[in-house]
Amino acid sequence: MIQLRYPWVLLALGQLVCSFAVIPRHQPDRSENLGVRKEWGEMLPKERIGYTNAVLCLQNLPNQVPTAEYPGVRSRFDDFVATHINYTLHTHYSGLFLPWHRRFIWLWERALREECGYQGYLPYWDWPLWADNLAASPLFDGSETSISGDGEYNPGEQNMSGGDVTLLRGSGGGCAKSGPFKDMKVHMGPFPGSLTSTTEIPAPRFEYNPRCLNRSLNDFVSSRYTNSTLVSTLMKASKIADFQMVLDHWPPREDGVLGLHGGGHFSIGSTLQDLFGSSQDPAFFLHHSQIDRLWAKWQDAGANRRNALNGTSTIMNPPGADLVTLNTMMEFGYLDSPRPVHEVMSPLANGFSYVYT
Numbered sequence: 001m002i003q004l005r006y007p008w009v010l011l012a013l014g015q016l017v018c019s020f021a022v023i024p025r026h027q028p029d030r031s032e033n034l035g036v037r038k039e040w041g042e043m044l045p046k047e048r049i050g051y052t053n054a055v056l057c058l059q060n061l062p063n064q065v066p067t068a069e070y071p072g073v074r075s076r077f078d079d080f081v082a083t084h085i086n087y088t089l090h091t092h093y094s095g096l097f098l099p100w101h102r103r104f105i106w107l108w109e110r111a112l113r114e115e116c117g118y119q120g121y122l123p124y125w126d127w128p129l130w131a132d133n134l135a136a137s138p139l140f141d142g143s144e145t146s147i148s149g150d151g152e153y154n155p156g157e158q159n160m161s162g163g164d165v166t167l168l169r170g171s172g173g174g175c176a177k178s179g180p181f182k183d184m185k186v187h188m189g190p191f192p193g194s195l196t197s198t199t200e201i202p203a204p205r206f207e208y209n210p211r212c213l214n215r216s217l218n219d220f221v222s223s224r225y226t227n228s229t230l231v232s233t234l235m236k237a238s239k240i241a242d243f244q245m246v247l248d249h250w251p252p253r254e255d256g257v258l259g260l261h262g263g264g265h266f267s268i269g270s271t272l273q274d275l276f277g278s279s280q281d282p283a284f285f286l287h288h289s290q291i292d293r294l295w296a297k298w299q300d301a302g303a304n305r306r307n308a309l310n311g312t313s314t315i316m317n318p319p320g321a322d323l324v325t326l327n328t329m330m331e332f333g334y335l336d337s338p339r340p341v342h343e344v345m346s347p348l349a350n351g352f353s354y355v356y357t
């Protein structure tokens with residue numbers, strides 16, 4: 001009851017002090033459709049199937065990125081893959097990570113709705129709900145209302161080591177064995193696991209290399225690196241730099257400890273692990289929807305957070321790289337015209353109109 005009354009108290013105060021400058025609250029424009037992005041398990045089975053059908057639809061629509069220049073691009077879905085590869089060296093472990101991915105996943109949501117008739121909004125993967133048992137989650141249980149689950153068991157999948165930390169291998173390691181993306185093909189990558197240049201996109205760049213969606217559910221990783229303790233630490237960050245640190249251990253830690261962002265990427269198999277090519281796993285967009293959700297909630301939770309930025313526009317922020325400001329332009333290739341960072345700092349402005357549950 002107290003929770004319900006509270007906004008009314010604020011409203012009354014707002015009326016009393018209306019002659020003073022009132023901080024604008026982030027209210028959606030009522031003339032626009034407010035999108036509600038839901039957690040996967042909150043969606044009805046038919047809504048989930050609506051989403052995966054729309055993703056499959058994008059995989060069957062013609063690409064707009066030219067195959068002559070980007071040979072691996074074979075569908076509208078691949079337009080998003082190539083764009084992600086193309087800007088990876090600017091938009092990860094950098095000051096552009098949060099703003100760029102906010103726009104990128106919104107463009108994806110818009111394509112699903114406008115080009116494939118999807119009626120809902122982008123779902124999110126609330127990691128801690130399933131961190132101890134991914135295979136039991138509605139997202140990854142492998143049913144037709146999941147986004148496909150584990151892969152076939154591959155005896156060749158290895159544990160991963162970095163510094164002092166060993167990440168045990170997952171339970172699959174082969175092709176996704178059931179669910180809507182069982183037969184899908186990814187067309188680009190794989191990219192090398194370590195970065196050798198901050199300026200050159202590594203081989204195989206945009207080469208065509210069709211293969212299956214790799215999955216290996218990994219509770220060892222998800223329970224350690226995507227749990228509720230880490231999410232509450234993230235939300236308690238007082239500065240954007242601290243927020244980025246919990247998300248990404250930025251710069252990444254030599255000892256192999258992952259941030260929440262990396263934790264999600266390493267939880268379900270090698271397709272999603274691929275820094276450049278990760279958007280080929282349909283889970284990518286739900287993972288980044290969760291990151292965007294937590295950023296949006298963090299932005300709403302304190303003064304001076306709305307426009308807080310930190311870092312440069314180059315991966316790992318090498319010395320001399322340009323600092324990101326509200327006026328830094330972000331590029332989206334064939335997907336969209338370049339956008340200044342200030343346009344994406346609120347989910348309720350400049351053409352965005354969405355909230356998260």
Ligand SMILES: [Cu+2]
Pocket residue numbers: 084091092101
């Ligand atoms: Cu990314």
